[in-house]
Amino acid sequence: MAALIVSALPASGSVSASVGTDQAPRQIAAEPRPGARAVRLPVAEREKLLESASDARATTARALKLSDREELIPKDVVKDADGTAHTRYERTYAGLPVIGGDLVVHERGAARTVTKASDAAVSLPTTKAAVTAATAKKSALAAARAKKTADATPDGSPKLVVWLGDTKPALAWQSIVSGVQQDGTPSSLSVVTDATTGKQLQSVEQVHSGTGQSQYSGTVPIGTVSNDSLYELMDPERGGHKTYDLTGVGGNGVLMTDDDDVWGDGTAANRQTAAVDAAYGQRQTWDFYHDRFGRNGIADDGVGAYSRVHYGDGYANAFWDDGCFCMTYGDGRNNDKPLTELDIAAHEMTHGVTYATANLTYSAESGGLNEATSDIMGTSVEFSANNSADVPDYMIGELADVRGTGKPLRYMDQPSKDASAKGTSQDYWTPETRKLDPHFSSGVANHFFYLLSEGSGKKTINGVAYDSPTYDGLSVPGLGQRDATAVWYRALTVYMTSSTDYAGARAATLRAAADLFGPTSDAYEAVGNAWAAVNVGARYVNHIAVISPSTRASAVGQPTSRQIDATSSRPGPLKYSAHGLPKGLSINAATGLISGTPNRAGDFKAAVTITNSPMVKRTVFFEWTVLASGGDFFVNPARFDIPNWKAIESPLIVTGRKGNAPSELKVTVDLCHPWVGGQVVSLVSENGTEILVKDWYWDIGEGELHTTYTVDASAVPANGTWKLRVQDNTPGIFTVDPGYLDGWSLTF
Numbered sequence: 001m002a003a004l005i006v007s008a009l010p011a012s013g014s015v016s017a018s019v020g021t022d023q024a025p026r027q028i029a030a031e032p033r034p035g036a037r038a039v040r041l042p043v044a045e046r047e048k049l050l051e052s053a054s055d056a057r058a059t060t061a062r063a064l065k066l067s068d069r070e071e072l073i074p075k076d077v078v079k080d081a082d083g084t085a086h087t088r089y090e091r092t093y094a095g096l097p098v099i100g101g102d103l104v105v106h107e108r109g110a111a112r113t114v115t116k117a118s119d120a121a122v123s124l125p126t127t128k129a130a131v132t133a134a135t136a137k138k139s140a141l142a143a144a145r146a147k148k149t150a151d152a153t154p155d156g157s158p159k160l161v162v163w164l165g166d167t168k169p170a171l172a173w174q175s176i177v178s179g180v181q182q183d184g185t186p187s188s189l190s191v192v193t194d195a196t197t198g199k200q201l202q203s204v205e206q207v208h209s210g211t212g213q214s215q216y217s218g219t220v221p222i223g224t225v226s227n228d229s230l231y232e233l234m235d236p237e238r239g240g241h242k243t244y245d246l247t248g249v250g251g252n253g254v255l256m257t258d259d260d261d262v263w264g265d266g267t268a269a270n271r272q273t274a275a276v277d278a279a280y281g282q283r284q285t286w287d288f289y290h291d292r293f294g295r296n297g298i299a300d301d302g303v304g305a306y307s308r309v310h311y312g313d314g315y316a317n318a319f320w321d322d323g324c325f326c327m328t329y330g331d332g333r334n335n336d337k338p339l340t341e342l343d344i345a346a347h348e349m350t351h352g353v354t355y356a357t358a359n360l361t362y363s364a365e366s367g368g369l370n371e372a373t374s375d376i377m378g379t380s381v382e383f384s385a386n387n388s389a390d391v392p393d394y395m396i397g398e399l400a401d402v403r404g405t406g407k408p409l410r411y412m413d414q415p416s417k418d419a420s421a422k423g424t425s426q427d428y429w430t431p432e433t434r435k436l437d438p439h440f441s442s443g444v445a446n447h448f449f450y451l452l453s454e455g456s457g458k459k460t461i462n463g464v465a466y467d468s469p470t471y472d473g474l475s476v477p478g479l480g481q482r483d484a485t486a487v488w489y490r491a492l493t494v495y496m497t498s499s500t501d502y503a504g505a506r507a508a509t510l511r512a513a514a515d516l517f518g519p520t521s522d523a524y525e526a527v528g529n530a531w532a533a534v535n536v537g538a539r540y541v542n543h544i545a546v547i548s549p550s551t552r553a554s555a556v557g558q559p560t561s562r563q564i565d566a567t568s569s570r571p572g573p574l575k576y577s578a579h580g581l582p583k584g585l586s587i588n589a590a591t592g593l594i595s596g597t598p599n600r601a602g603d604f605k606a607a608v609t610i611t612n613s614p615m616v617k618r619t620v621f622f623e624w625t626v627l628a629s630g631g632d633f634f635v636n637p638a639r640f641d642i643p644n645w646k647a648i649e650s651p652l653i654v655t656g657r658k659g660n661a662p663s664e665l666k667v668t669v670d671l672c673h674p675w676v677g678g679q680v681v682s683l684v685s686e687n688g689t690e691i692l693v694k695d696w697y698w699d700i701g702e703g704e705l706h707t708t709y710t711v712d713a714s715a716v717p718a719n720g721t722w723k724l725r726v727q728d729n730t731p732g733i734f735t736v737d738p739g740y741l742d743g744w745s746l747t748f
Helices: 043-055 057-063 133-146 273-292 343-355 364-385 444-453 482-493 501-519 522-532
Strands: 002-004 068-081 085-093 096-099 103-108 111-116 151-152 158-164 170-180 186-194 200-204 207-209 226-228 230-232 241-245 306-311 318-321 324-328 459-460 464-467 544-546 562-563 566-568 577-579 583-588 595-596 602-613 616-628 633-636 639-640 649-652 663-670 678-685 692-693 705-710 720-728 739-747
Touching: 043 057, 043 068, 057 068, 068 482, 096 170, 133 151, 133 170, 133 186, 133 200, 133 444, 158 230, 158 678, 170 459, 186 318, 186 616, 200 324, 207 678, 230 595, 273 306, 273 343, 273 364, 273 482, 273 583, 306 501, 318 343, 324 616, 364 444, 364 482, 364 501, 444 464, 444 482, 444 501, 444 522, 444 705, 482 501, 482 522, 522 602, 544 602, 544 616, 566 602, 577 583, 633 649, 639 649, 649 739, 663 678, 663 720
Parallel strands: 002 207, 096 158, 241 306, 306 324
Antiparallel strands: 002 318, 068 085, 085 096, 085 103, 103 111, 151 170, 158 170, 170 186, 186 200, 207 318, 226 230, 318 324, 459 464, 544 566, 562 595, 577 602, 583 595, 602 616, 633 739, 639 739, 649 720, 663 705, 663 739, 678 692, 678 720
């Protein structure tokens, strides 16, 4: 399921857009490449392609070098005008579903490429669980209680699965717990528990929230059918979509009927009015996906979803449920503003499109992308409808007044304007993005989409004033709302997978732009620069994008390397040159890798020039500090990330000493970790002798460690390569983000 607080805009009539020029960068005129456009697949042809993929799945699995115990299950297919087929597969291992194992195979003739949610090989020593299903069920109920889920009840028995997370695969139990979220939204919590250790691997909420006379869209067309003396609110031209009234009724409620086929009166007091908005919303959303992208319904199978209105009492939300493939709408805080606006309806149904395609996991950064996709497409449906009764804009939820503040729920041009007691959406990506609720981490993608559509700076669109900022303070041009939507939809349906994060979304949208407009087009660079404007990836300058080199210090006598990460939108290899590097370092002209051993301390003003052709050249400047190291003091300031429950080793070369190390060797450790106490730190000499520096202790939430320890190292030679080993022993009952060693030193 999917739960979202969102909002909408409806209906009929025309709207003219006036765009001011004050500080507004130009719009990109994108030339489409017709061959890369997805074609409309009739239901029968789509089913035939999926059947063909199913028949060939064993051959495809072998071609992808999957193991003999893995099988592919075709889920979706997209076909381009040039004949390229993009087939999306789920995966099983020894008959068990592989969570995070989805992939997309791109084929044209004999050419085949693949996009995977994870590149890790799937292999398990056993498929027999050490942890019982009963234990997994208790763990899942505990996870639900931790989220304050009311009436938490196991939904069936846990099922064995293979978990393919960030590291190696694990045998796991997947449990579903039903209940009610704190705001009254139904809950369907998926909890994945390691079947060997009992550790919780994932906890994801699957319910995502946001002629008739409508409340928000004026007089609108809706689909109905005649049944004897009554008319039923069912749209026969759009998969048989039905709208139900939940008032005082369990289950799906009662199908809306009317005796004269004139529905609602535009007020919330008339119970048909909300149903009119819901029915109109599904109609506009169906038509948008059908007419713009050739999509035949939410799941592209010609089958309509259904809508339920008047949920709960004072329920100020709306939600999509993958389980019932349906939308459900509350009536607002005072039961007078149902959340049935057009962009809310389109938002909710887009959760269904996402589920049927990339199925972005509703947690961490992929959860933010899931939410943003619904906001993006909800806004696009609103612009497509172009309703004069509810002028299209880049705000979400301004009509339903979800919070009771008279303000929109979300702003795409500057997401941080939505600040509330529950949180604030992000304008730009940060390392903290993955920790946020998807409704707030979605701000990064929403801001990207606005910038890609309209560009930065001051402008007025349909009477609404915008002034969208950028992370680096530099302007970006817009591609136009229609083309920006095309880029996002293709990225979602062809290149994104369940685990796509923001870096992956940038890569997916760039591939989509290359397909649609060409890899050397201005449109391609506009996509890259819109992402740079929200702090995801590098900006193209003179057709070259360079990720800013690290400014982290190095040390005399300690080998170091630094990769210059650059790409160009122009064909041909890049060449690299540098000047002002620390003494002892040089750059590889072909790869851009700077390496060597610094031999002098100081602050060096370095410059690297990347060249694609005489006319395509870019120089980046940065400062590189080299710390003094030698004599009695040796330091390695390099950062080493510590994977969960793994060990890392940071080397330090000691030279110029005589005899053995002292009995009071000083070891200074700089360590950052959410569970510092669980990090066991040891000093390892060149001959393999291990000396304990810091033992395990129960953490009290300090988060950082900056301490000098004294150890007896008199039994080992002083000279040689020493290593600081850090082993993460965070208790398995806790799920924390990885930490890192922030440098260390020895004082003799």
